[in-house]
Each structure stands twice: as structure tokens, then as C-alpha cells.
Amino acid sequence: MDDNAKAPARTTLRTIEVDLPVNAVWHIWLKAMVPGIQGALAFSNANGKFGEVIASNAEEYSFRIYHVFGGGPVEISYDTDTTSVSVAYWFTAQEVLETGIAVVHTNPANAPPDLPECYHFRPPFGWMNDPNGFGRFGGRPHLFYQHYSHGLRWNNMHWGHAVSSDYLRWRHLPIFLFPSEDLTARPDRRGGAFSGSAIALPNAPGIRVFFTEKVQDRAPEQEVQMTATSSDLFSAGQAEVILPSRPEGEGLTFDFRDPYVFKGPDGHWKMLLGSQSAEGGVILLYETQDVTAAGGWTYLGKLLVKKRHSTTAIECPCMLPLDGVLTDPATRWVLIYGLMNSVDATTGRRNLTMAEVGWFDGRNFSREFIQELDFGTDNYAFQAFLDGDAPVGMGWLANWADASPTIDFPTAMTLPRTLKLGGNGLLTPPIGAAESLRGHILDRTRLAVGQRVSFPHGAVEILFELKEPGTPFELKFDHPNVDLSVVQEEAGLSIRHRAGDGPSPNFIAPGAKVRRLRIFLDYGSIEVFADRGRFVGTKRIAGFEPVSAARFAAGAENVAHATVWSLRL
Structure with a gap:
């Protein structure tokens, strides 16, 4: 080997560059990869290394706080042979309620799903x-x-x-x-x-x-x-x-x-x-x-x-x-x-x-x-x-x-709802601000006459009204992994959700005879609000593949009108 040849660059050093304001507070979770050898994450700038956080625990991530008082370009770095970092984010105390935290690192074990146009609340990791x-x-x-x-x-x-x-x-x-x-x-x-x-x-x-x-x-x-x-x-x-x-x-x-x-x-x-x-x-x-x-x-x-x-x-x-x-x-x-x-x-x-x-x-x-x-x-x-x-x-x-503690299960919160009395019961419709999610109209005519309407992504709202309360229908959704539909029949209003060959519960509102339905689809979920929230059905859809289309498989002749919106935050 040529004595003048340079040793190969290390490939186990992970570096993240961040441009910080003054008085930034870091929250970092790290752990040692090897028992007996400390894990460490260093802070550096143009003048070199100026700080470090360490952890000795090799079983669970240790929480560390670090203040960077000066602003400007900063690097955080750690050796992946000795250190694992689960989460790193920073914020300024003066502005965090206005700006939130800036997450600069997660790892594959805790990263959120990438879901374009998703409008349900999900954690950042x-x-x-x-x-x-x-x-x-x-x-x-x-x-x-x-x-x-x-x-x-x-x-x-x-x-x-x-x-x-x-x-x-x-x-x-x-x-x-x-x-x-x-x-x-x-x-x-x-x-x-x-x-x-x-x-x-x-x-x-x-x-x-x-x-x-x-x-x-x-x-x-x-x-x-x-x-x-x-x-x-x-x-x-x-x-x-x-x-x-x-x-x-x-x-x-x-x-x-x-x-x-x-x-x-x-x-x-x-x-x-x-x-x-x-x-x-x-x-x-x-x-x-x-x-x-x-x-x-x-x-x-x-x-x-x-x-x-x-x-x-x-x-x-x-x-x-x-x-x-x-x-x-x-x-x-x-x-x-x-x-x-x-x-x-x-x-x-x-x-x-x-x-x-x-x-x-x-x-x-x-x-x-x-x-x-x-x-x-x-x-x-x-x-x-x-x-x-x-x-x-x-x-x-x-x-x-x-949701089992033994499986990966990234979840969401429901749409926020109001609560009021009416319709001989408790109503829980979505909050009025939910209308602000509406982007452009995808359809105002085809769904109502039984034609298939395609969706550009997984975030959609469907509003339709039947000619008479309780009229039977089946609104069928196209999904690659799940048999999914909303059905009204003599027994009541139901969400049919079947994934795989096993039995599925009957998600039904017994005896419901509704006229007006508002359905929110998102990656991994369907929420049905009938008759202004008198009957509400919320169902997680297995996986994160989007619903790609809808059509009335039965009962389109009983639909007075239907509108489909694309949704986004």
C-alpha cells in the first residue's frame, strides 16, 4: 500500500447540519450501542467542537437537554457504531408556541408515515x-x-x-x-x-x-x-x-x-x-x-x-x-x-x-x-x-x-367534533372549520348517477343526500387491500370493512334510517357522519394505501345529489 495514500473516510459518522437562531434548546434521545462504551453526540461550528451529550444506557434512550446560546450554522454528529439517536429536535422558548419544534432527526423505528395531503392529527414521531x-x-x-x-x-x-x-x-x-x-x-x-x-x-x-x-x-x-x-x-x-x-x-x-x-x-x-x-x-x-x-x-x-x-x-x-x-x-x-x-x-x-x-x-x-x-x-x-x-x-x-403492543401501529386522532342535542339523540358532527379542508371539487354529477369517481390521493370528502330517509344504498370504495363500503339496508347503516379472509365485526348503527351523509376519507381511515352527526361511524382502514375511487354499487337512482371534494390542510 502506498504510504502516502489516505485512509478511507469513516462511514459510521453521521452528521446533521442545522442553521440555528440564538438561544436554541435541543431535546435529544440517545443510547449506547455497546454496553460499557458511552454513546455521545457532539455539537460543532466553524470554530470546532463546543459541546457534547452522552449516554451509558444500552437498553433505552436517555433524554438530554442542550442549550446553544449562539446562533448560526451548527453540526450535530455521532458515531453510529457506538451511538444510536432516536429523536433530535430544537426550539426557542420565546417562539415555540408560534413556531413549534423543528425535528431534525428520527430513525426508521419511529418515523411517521409520509402521507401527502393527510389532514388528521398525527405525532411527529x-x-x-x-x-x-x-x-x-x-x-x-x-x-x-x-x-x-x-x-x-x-x-x-x-x-x-x-x-x-x-x-x-x-x-x-x-x-x-x-x-x-x-x-x-x-x-x-x-x-x-x-x-x-x-x-x-x-x-x-x-x-x-x-x-x-x-x-x-x-x-x-x-x-x-x-x-x-x-x-x-x-x-x-x-x-x-x-x-x-x-x-x-x-x-x-x-x-x-x-x-x-x-x-x-x-x-x-x-x-x-x-x-x-x-x-x-x-x-x-x-x-x-x-x-x-x-x-x-x-x-x-x-x-x-x-x-x-x-x-x-x-x-x-x-x-x-x-x-x-x-x-x-x-x-x-x-x-x-x-x-x-x-x-x-x-x-x-x-x-x-x-x-x-x-x-x-x-x-x-x-x-x-x-x-x-x-x-x-x-x-x-x-x-x-x-x-x-x-x-x-x-x-x-x-x-x-x-392496536396491539406487539405490532407497529402509527395512528391518528379523529376529526374534532362538536356535541349537541337534536334528532332525538346526541349529535357529534365535525366542527364547522372542517369545511376549510375542502380544496377543489372533484365531482358534482357522476357519482350521483352511479358512475365511478377517481380520487387523486387519499384525502376526500363525499357529501350526498338520498331522496327519502332510510332508502337502501351501497357506496363502494376501491382499495387495494380492503373490501370497503358504506351501506344502508333494513337492518341499519353500516361500514363494511374486511381485510383478508377472516371474520369481520358488523360495524352497524342498528335501525338507523338516514338521509344525509358526509363521509371523510383519509390515509388509513373513514369517518361517516349521517343526519348531521346523529349516527357516526369511525373506522381505521388497515394500512396506508389510499382509497382510489368510489361508486354507488346499488341505489344510485335514490340519490338526490352528491358532491366530492379533494381535501388538504
Whole structure:
């Protein structure tokens, strides 16, 4: 070998170049690739290396914060032989609510799907499930959510965070809550910061969040209730325990979670929690007279007990007034909750979500009627709040019947919905701002006469009206992997979704006889809103191949008119 020849350039050094403003804050997750050899990520500029973050753990990614006070071109670099980086993003504290975070690195294990024109909320990386802390704070809607950063499978839980101006177009913010320190050492699915809610601080700018901390096999309580505050609306302070144990004498299982805090008709803060007893799934009611809701929580009793559909625990309860001010005894309230592990024996659908409408006096709930929130069942962990005088909510666009902790499963949130009374039931139509998603009209004539209408991509809205309510039809969709259609027949309105040769549940609203339908298609989902939200069906479509076309396979002669829009954010 020629002594003057240069050694080959190293191929294991990964470098990312970024042009930074002054006072940038980096959030980085890295781990060692070889036990006993530290992983490291270096910061450099034109003057050379000026900083470094390191990690010794070879089992799970370690979280590191680094401040770059000077602006300009900066390189971050690491040796892939010794270091793995899961996520790297930066932001400036002064502008993050306006600009969001700048994600500069993910890896194939946690990267989001590339879905042009997708309009449903998805995390910038990693796994997502239940919406948490949904509310308006500092003048803007905020969404927190169950999150794991380092893969597309459920694991030890964090809270992700995003902010919007219209519930549709979101800016991603820094991770808000983290698992306790003893859960961050390895990805063993033992717990973390589970679901909860948020309220505005009553006497100062900011947010107070409530959440369940879970640690598997912890004694005597696996699940305890925590609170934390944020004055800057994007970073949480130290969390404190507010309910260290389940109420005694109620025969409850270890299930004790998902605190939903709201103002009651008597002016006091109330808290709902989901649990289970020998009687069935349970919703527990707590109260505090502390105007800050920081403590003083006392147990009032069981608000609801459900045995229906072989339910185990009740999850993600929420409650809010529907048709009047909360102090008026005549105002009707809606109580929404998930039936964990429930099975509808007639249809085969699992993990149903129920909505009960009635009256709430601060201690007792008197039911007027009950209905399913969603006949498609992929609108789970639904959380709503009162935005001024308008209830707004959204759910996880998935279902634990399909989403397994053992498979990669990048998911989305449903379209946000309003809640109102009408049509002899609870209506949950999409928010009015959903019309702003409409781009250009794809069709106004062909679909209505039975012709096939092709779609340029997976994001489409179809609006059509039948000549008479309840008239039978089948709207058939072209999808490469799934047999998909929306059908109305004597038995009711249904979404037919069959992937593969196995049996499929019957996703049906029994007895529904509708006239007007609004259908939203996106990559991996279909949402059906019938008769202005009286019957709603949300279904995740397996995979991310788009629906490419639609036609009326039957009943086109009964369609009064139909319009198809291309959608985009």
C-alpha cells in the first residue's frame, strides 16, 4: 500500500447540519450501542467542537437537554457504531408556541408515515394513543396525548403536546410529561404518565394537568393520581401526588385511572376516575373545594356502574354540559366513557364507547337516554371540553381490538367534533372549520348517477343526500387491500370493512334510517357522519394505501345529489 495514500473516510459518522437562531434548546434521545462504551453526540461550528451529550444506557434512550446560546450554522454528529439517536429536535422558548419544534432527526423505528395531503392529527414521531388535556389555554386549543417516542408500538408512556388555532392545523411542541425515573431505564412497558385532563390555572396564566402515574407491580397501588402545572404552556413543573390510593371499602381492582377534572354545577371542581369492581366497570366521583384544584380531593362515591357487554374497567370518562349554563338545574349533561374489553355479542364489535345524557347536580347523575358514541368503534378514549359555550371533542382513531403492543401501529386522532342535542339523540358532527379542508371539487354529477369517481390521493370528502330517509344504498370504495363500503339496508347503516379472509365485526348503527351523509376519507381511515352527526361511524382502514375511487354499487337512482371534494390542510 502506498504510504502516502489516505485512509478511507469513516462511514459510521453521521452528521446533521442545522442553521440555528440564538438561544436554541435541543431535546435529544440517545443510547449506547455497546454496553460499557458511552454513546455521545457532539455539537460543532466553524470554530470546532463546543459541546457534547452522552449516554451509558444500552437498553433505552436517555433524554438530554442542550442549550446553544449562539446562533448560526451548527453540526450535530455521532458515531453510529457506538451511538444510536432516536429523536433530535430544537426550539426557542420565546417562539415555540408560534413556531413549534423543528425535528431534525428520527430513525426508521419511529418515523411517521409520509402521507401527502393527510389532514388528521398525527405525532411527529413515535407511538400515540389517547387524547389528554384537551382544552383552550392562552387563547389557543392545546392537545396532549399518550406517547412513546422511540418506536411505533405502545411502551412506557409520555405526554406528547401540540397547539393549534382551529383544531385542524397543529404545531408540535416539546414532550410535556415523562415517565418516572425508574421507568426510563428500559423499554419494559411497566407504566409511565397515563391519561388525564387539564384545566386553566384560575389565578394565573398557565395550565394544571392531572394524570395517572402507573408502575406495574408497585405495592400497594399500581396507579396513583398526579398533578403538575405549567406557566409557559409548554413545559411541566414537578408533579405531585394528589390521590395516593383507591377509595377503601369499594372492592375495586388495581384499575384506578384517567382523571377528568371539570367544574360542577355547584361551582366546585369535580374529578371522574375509571375503575372496576365485582359489580362491573365503575366511574368514581371526587370533589375539591380548593379553587386551584391543587389538593383537598375527597371521594363522593360511585357515579356509574356498568356490567353491559362484559366490560372490565371503565376508561377515559368525561362529562360536560350540553344545552345550557352549568349552574342551571335544567341543563343537560353528557357523560362519555369507554367500556374496556367489552364485546357486543350481536355484532362482534369490541371496546365500545357510550354516551349518556341526563342531569347532574354535582353528586348524582340522572340519565335521560343512552346511545353509542360511534358505531365504528375506532373513536376511543374520546375527550371533550367546553370551549366557551360550545362543546368540542376528539378521540383516538383506533381500537385496542386492532392496536396491539406487539405490532407497529402509527395512528391518528379523529376529526374534532362538536356535541349537541337534536334528532332525538346526541349529535357529534365535525366542527364547522372542517369545511376549510375542502380544496377543489372533484365531482358534482357522476357519482350521483352511479358512475365511478377517481380520487387523486387519499384525502376526500363525499357529501350526498338520498331522496327519502332510510332508502337502501351501497357506496363502494376501491382499495387495494380492503373490501370497503358504506351501506344502508333494513337492518341499519353500516361500514363494511374486511381485510383478508377472516371474520369481520358488523360495524352497524342498528335501525338507523338516514338521509344525509358526509363521509371523510383519509390515509388509513373513514369517518361517516349521517343526519348531521346523529349516527357516526369511525373506522381505521388497515394500512396506508389510499382509497382510489368510489361508486354507488346499488341505489344510485335514490340519490338526490352528491358532491366530492379533494381535501388538504
